[in-house]
Amino acid sequence: AQSVTQLGSHVSVSEGALVLLRCNYSSSVPPYLFWYVQYPNQGLQLLLKYTTGATLVKGINGFEAEFKKSETSFHLTKPSAHMSDAAEYFCAVSPTSGTYKYIFGTGTRLKVLA
């Protein structure tokens, strides 16, 4: 079975500061890993994904994440927060075959302070 834990349901950062959103996963087989962003009353938009290959993954809007197998982590970072980054962020894990059914974390709401 697979599961995802996102530490911190709410994170506040100042504009221009480093953004770090934490995600740990549990999986009996090597997974695919994803980060999605959700703005109010909207669907989920893919930020980045790890499937195979390079463990440091770059996504849209300056975000990146590093797959660390030994730590079972896939933390999301951005060097400098922008006001437009305020949203809810979801980490997800899926198997690498079969249904590709995503299991989502409970989300982290990012607040950016002026």
Added chain:
Amino acid sequence: DTGVSQDPRHKITKRGQNVTFRCDPISEHNRLYWYRQTLGQGPEFLTYFQNEAQLEKSRLLSDRFSAERPKGSFSTLEIQRTEQGDSAMYLCASSSQGAGELFFGEGSRLTVL
């Protein structure tokens, strides 16, 4: 490519009524998923179609819920005899074979009074 579209975006209904949501996936995608999202939670898997075949259903999908995907194109999710606990955002997603990436619609928000 117009993306995944869902209809209606919002639905308010009284307890005990039936509701139906429609999802039109990206045209070349053969995989279609329904998720449910409640306030403060991540999306929870409900069901999965590959073409017209419903291959997996979550235990969250009670007997009052039914989903179809006739001809492997659009999909419908029907909830019969709605309860207040059914109030949630219902998200549809699609993907192509083997891609692993899901593309989500903007969701259908259900409020049961």
